Amino acid sequence: MNLRLNSEFGTLKAVLMHRPGKEIDRLTPYNKEYLLFEDVPYLDAMQKEHDFFTDLIKQTTGAQVFRLHELMIQVLSDEKLLFQLMRQALTKSGMTHLTEHIMGRLSTAECATALTAGVKVHELKRKIPNLSTGELMDYAFVIPPSPNLYFQRDPMAVTPGGIIFSSMKMDGRQREADLLRSIFENHPDFKENVNKLYPVNGHDNPPSIEGGDVIVLSKKAVAIGNSERTDEKAIYHVAKALLAEGTVERVYEVHLPQKRNYMHLDTVFTILDENLVLTYPDALNAVLQTSLYTLKEIKDDKVHIKREVLNVSLLTVLEKEIPYLEILHTADGNPDYAMREQWFDGANVFAIGPRRVISYNRNKHTNRALRNLGVEVLEIPSSELSRGLGGPRCMTMPLSRAKI
Numbered sequence: 001m002n003l004r005l006n007s008e009f010g011t012l013k014a015v016l017m018h019r020p021g022k023e024i025d026r027l028t029p030y031n032k033e034y035l036l037f038e039d040v041p042y043l044d045a046m047q048k049e050h051d052f053f054t055d056l057i058k059q060t061t062g063a064q065v066f067r068l069h070e071l072m073i074q075v076l077s078d079e080k081l082l083f084q085l086m087r088q089a090l091t092k093s094g095m096t097h098l099t100e101h102i103m104g105r106l107s108t109a110e111c112a113t114a115l116t117a118g119v120k121v122h123e124l125k126r127k128i129p130n131l132s133t134g135e136l137m138d139y140a141f142v143i144p145p146s147p148n149l150y151f152q153r154d155p156m157a158v159t160p161g162g163i164i165f166s167s168m169k170m171d172g173r174q175r176e177a178d179l180l181r182s183i184f185e186n187h188p189d190f191k192e193n194v195n196k197l198y199p200v201n202g203h204d205n206p207p208s209i210e211g212g213d214v215i216v217l218s219k220k221a222v223a224i225g226n227s228e229r230t231d232e233k234a235i236y237h238v239a240k241a242l243l244a245e246g247t248v249e250r251v252y253e254v255h256l257p258q259k260r261n262y263m264h265l266d267t268v269f270t271i272l273d274e275n276l277v278l279t280y281p282d283a284l285n286a287v288l289q290t291s292l293y294t295l296k297e298i299k300d301d302k303v304h305i306k307r308e309v310l311n312v313s314l315l316t317v318l319e320k321e322i323p324y325l326e327i328l329h330t331a332d333g334n335p336d337y338a339m340r341e342q343w344f345d346g347a348n349v350f351a352i353g354p355r356r357v358i359s360y361n362r363n364k365h366t367n368r369a370l371r372n373l374g375v376e377v378l379e380i381p382s383s384e385l386s387r388g389l390g391g392p393r394c395m396t397m398p399l400s401r402a403k404i
C-alpha cells in the first residue's frame, strides 16, 4: 500500500479505525477533563454507534477497514517492541521494574488491551498476587488508559509526501503516537511504504504536532494548524521535510485561536470535493494570519526553506489553492445553530468520495445545507461518540484513496 494521500476526498480504499473499548470505562467525572472528555460516555451505546460507522464505510465504499487492536496484536509478537512499549507505558506510575513480570503473565492480546485500556493495581494483583507496587493504592493506574484512541486521526497524518508521526501535546494522549508509529514501522503490510517526515531523527522530545491539524489542500499544498495542539517549531520541521521530498510545493501554517472548539484545523473546515469546502463561518473571520513555507534551495545536502508571513485570512488561502472554490457554511450560516453544531464538530465530516460524506446525525442543520447543495450525506448516530469532542473525520485515519 502506497502510504501517501494526494486529496481529502478521493474515493476511500483503506482506513484505520479503533473501536472504543474498556479504556472508555476508565473515565469518571473526576478524570474526564484531564483525559479531554466533556462527559462520561456509555460504552455499550458508543460501541454500537462506532460499529454502525464502520459498517457504513465498508458497505458504501468497499474500503478495507483496519482495526488498531488487531494490528497491535500482530506487531506485538515482537518481544523487543512489546518490551519497549510496555516499559514506556509503566513510566508514569514509576513501575517500569514490572515490565518483564507483566509480559510473562499476560498473553499478547492482553498486553495490547493493557496498553490501550490501562491497568489498575488491583487488576494486576489478581494476575500476579505477590506484586510489589510500593505506595500505589489498589485503584491507582499502573498503566494509564488512552480513551482518545478512537480519534485515530490525531496520532499521525498521511500526506502526499509521506507520513508525519505526531508528538501529542496533551499528557493524556502522549502514548498514542508511539503505538501508531510502532505499527507502521513494523507491520509487514506497511513498513516498506513508510516515508517518515516527522519526527526528525535525533529529536528526543519533538515539538508537538497532531494529525487533526494537517489538511491536504491539493496535490501540491498542505495546510497545518498552528493551534492549541501544534507548535510552530514542529510545522517548520514538517514543512522542511515535505518541501525537500518534492511532491508538495507549498506548506501553509494557519494560526488558529487557542480554544477548545478550534482545537485542530479539521474542527474548522473539511474539503469535500475539488472545489467544495465546508467550514464553520466564524473561523473564516477568526483566522487572520497565515505563513507560507516554500523551498529556497537544496545545497550540499542542506535544505533551505523560506517562510513568509502573509496577513491574509483562511478564506484567501483556500481561494488561492482551490480553483472555483465554493464555501458552504455549517448550519447554512445560521449563527446560533452553527455555534451549537460546532460544539459537536459540524464541520468535521468524513469525505468517503467526492461530494459524499459521513456526518453526525445530530448536526441536522449542516446536513440539510449539504444536501441542498447536492452532497450525499450518510448520517451516523452520535449521542455517545460526540462526548469526546471529535467528529467523523477525527475518528478515521485514511490510508489509501483513489488518486485525484
Ligand SMILES: NC(=O)NCCC[C@H](N)C(=O)O
Pocket: 035, 036, 037, 148, 151, 153, 154, 173, 211, 212, 213, 263, 264, 266, 267, 388, 389, 390, 391, 393, 394
Ligand atoms: N482531530 C480532532 O479534532 N480530534 C478530536 C480529538 C478530541 C479529543 N478528546 C482531544 O481533546 O484531543
